[in-house]
Amino acid sequence: MNTISIYNTLINDKDVFIPIDPNHIKMYVCGPTVYNYAHVGNARPVVVFDTLYRLLKHDYAKVTYARNITDIDDKIIEASLETGEDISVITEKYTRIYEEDMGALNAELPDIKPKATEYVGEMIALISDLVSKGHAYESDGHVLFQVSTMDDYGELSGKDVKDLIAGARVNVADYKREGADFVLWKPSTPDQPGWDSPWGRGRPGWHTECSAMIKKELGETIDIHGGGQDLIFPHHENEIAQSKCSHDGANLANYWMHNGYLTVNGEKMSKSLGNFITVHELLEEYPNRGEAIRLALLTSHYKQPADFSREAITQAEKQLCRWYKIVRNSEETKPAKAVLEALRDDLNTPKAIMELNQLAKDSKNAGELKASAKLLGLLFGNAKNWDSTHVLKAGAGKFELTGHDADLLVRRKEAKVNKNWAKADEIRDDFDSRGLKLVDNPDGTTSVEKK
Ligand SMILES: [Zn+2]
Structure with a gap:
């Protein structure tokens, strides 16, 4: 068997990949929160882990790849208030657009695409288990995970619990015992989406869904968990805390892979800088x-x-x-x-x-x-x-011609100079038959547009 090596964030080193069961590889990647278009930085993990998925399928008999869809989140609730559209309308629309856009990048659909709202029962069971094991507590309609109850919290990010607690002392919400505690469940107002739970009507915190879905769909320990580097802390750290404490210390994933940041033209992508490029607009361009x-x-x-x-x-x-x-x-x-x-x-x-x-x-x-x-x-x-002759010029929607087509354009120009209109038209018709329109500009140049 040919070995694969993977840089494992858990040990901060490259490691030989040893699957739990070589007959069935299991991998999970954190997916999108579906309330607007994915930007090109979001596409990087999709393309990276799709490539890994293809390699694993080449090397192993069976691979199950799961990528979740976060369809309950405060940002979605905000988007719904802003647009007046129902939450399900927003999440269904952007899930479809996300899958289409990533499909256009030749990313295969994962085998399993669990939606958070379909796993609320599993999340409530996980939270109840953590409460019964003394790792979580209820406070003012919230349920929080108490990080100081876990011996090795911080193993993925290298963060120290004591520093986290000390660092969070300022402005700690009064329902928290310690500043580093994170939300597993929170109360919903009557106009917010919510589910009945032992702690009243509410909704899950963001980290809870991945742990619950992984257990239900793939089991307690999986081979590879992936995502962007920005997810290492707190998201992945908290996934580990929830799952490990619920599963008697069993690893959530043996290999953690994280892709680096993506900048645009050397700058961090942000809406205020105006360099926030969505995959959707790139595909239109x-x-x-x-x-x-x-x-x-x-x-x-x-x-x-x-x-x-x-x-x-x-x-x-x-x-x-x-x-x-x-x-x-x-x-x-x-x-x-x-x-x-x-x-x-x-x-x-x-x-x-x-x-x-x-x-x-x-x-x-x-x-x-x-x-x-x-x-x-x-x-x-x-x-x-x-065809190598149809290279799109960036942004313009026009073509820069190379090779044979560039030669044809030169020949057409010569034909026009020699008043050989039949020849000039013949070349124009040739482009035309291939869906390309020649436009003669007033300055004597000719540009090519896609029809
Ligand atoms: Zn996740």
């Missing part, structure tokens, strides 16, 4: 180019901070056009050893992409290139849509 967005996201190693730009999409598009040209008439064979080795080495996608470029140097490798690219979720599409 670059129709049918989700695969280029995916490749752009995979050019950096998942653990490293990465920068995203429109230039990166254009670069990725050019690369894909080259690869598609080579695999156009080939059947996939087997993935190349070098690509597999790169991916098995803590999902080293930059190395894998380099190896794909090596393969692309010789058309004899076309079948191998196709099979290898498939592991990265690439070269799935119709090669016809990736």
